[in-house]
Amino acid sequence: MGDTTATRRGRLSRDRVLRAAVDLADRDGFDSLTMRRLGEELGVEAMSLYNHIANKSDLLDGMIDIVFGEIELPAKDPGWRTAMRRRAISARAALSRHPWAVGRMESRTTPGPATLAHHDKVLGILRAAGFSVALAAHAYSVLDSYIYGFALQAPSLPFDTGRDTGRDSVAVTQAIMARFTSGQYPHLTEMAVEHVLQPGYDYANEFEFGLDLILDGLEKASTGLSRSPRNRQHRSG
């Protein structure tokens, strides 16, 4: 009969623990991720988790590496610009699926294998396209800063009309609007009324404007050095 000695319902593994942690953080918010809740989720006591992860910090590192693993790594075939664009959009989508991830990156100083592989691939594409080492560093810095910064802001904006985030963003918006009507913040009010609170508005659309702006700038910077960016260093074939 009931063989539910909890050895059943499937064995634990580091991967299963990490994935359950990601799901839990996505569903109930990052603060709900406690060792006991996570154990409960897996039908196991909290301390059993420590057979597969070193401590909670290690758990977090693994979770973030999972998120990085979800970012698409396009081939360099259609050119660096397309590759960077696809990667950026995929990264934004992944970070929007796991909003807790971006804010925790600050404290992580030990990137996981997926993270490192990701960075290496991107740099490879840029270098192969003729970017100098310095320019590749610039490009990487500006692109990633933009991606992470956008992902960081997106969920915190009271402007979010709340299609995805749902919840209480309407209440929050109204609370802030109450301060607006005092006339203290005329430009914020204008922005809200004339633009952001319009029916079809979705903040996510802002992303591609800035992305293309940055890609334009990089393109100009890369062609500014040598006329054709593609055969600079890597053409000795």
Place this chain on the structure above:
Amino acid sequence: MGDTTATRRGRLSRDRVLRAAVDLADRDGFDSLTMRRLGEELGVEAMSLYNHIANKSDLLDGMIDIVFGEIELPAKDPGWRTAMRRRAISARAALSRHPWAVGRMESRTTPGPATLAHHDKVLGILRAAGFSVALAAHAYSVLDSYIYGFALQAPSLPFDTGRDTGRDSVAVTQAIMARFTSGQYPHLTEMAVEHVLQPGYDYANEFEFGLDLILDGLEKASTGLSRSPRNRQHRSG
């Protein structure tokens, strides 16, 4: 004699509490900021703090508003571009002084007065310079995303040569270098050896490259609509 009934050494106030919290987070890291440690810092028991702040979340909101208050709000006199540039550099400096702040913004949904005033002023400068409402929103989004994203990445990069952060960044760098030497990440290795680990390198310098790239793009976008960006909507004088 000793009249140190702890009423002495100065009365508490919300502002004193907030400022001590910021200092403590700066000095010992955000995780060291507990109510008891903060009370200790002020010569007071933990529970006394609750006479001036509602709870720890309120404390955090206040702390972040302090950081925002440190960002310089330049006048619009020398033109929007100079104003935006100064603001961005000042914001980056403030966030680098308080590295914990940027990662906590995601969870905050109730911006403080300094934060709102800041946003309103910036939007005002852009609108007065002739930016349409939509373009001002774009500009704000891309600039702030970049600023926050940069601040988010800066302390986590193992590339940091550790002038400011000091501590164990050298050890971390070496640990990662050990993986590099395995040849798994050739482009990361190249980047590190040829560029980032060079003597004079400072990641903070990357900031202005991306900033000017974005400002160039915005300038082009704003002049692309009407020849002269300044008299578009606000000239009904």
Place this chain on the structure above:
DNA sequence: GTCCTACGCTTACACTGTAAGTAAGTCAAG
């Protein structure tokens, strides 16, 4: 069979945020 190892469970501890109640100070009105 017997032993080993892996893995989950139990108990325990130091530490967290904070609710509730108490005491000591400040200050205005009588």
Place this chain on the structure above:
DNA sequence: CTTGACTTACTTACAGTGTAAGCGTAGGAC
């Protein structure tokens, strides 16, 4: 001055946190 209201700090207490230490047992190797 005394009196009483108010403010503010202190004390105690509690549920919930991460995790160290040790125990029990299931399943494979011999």
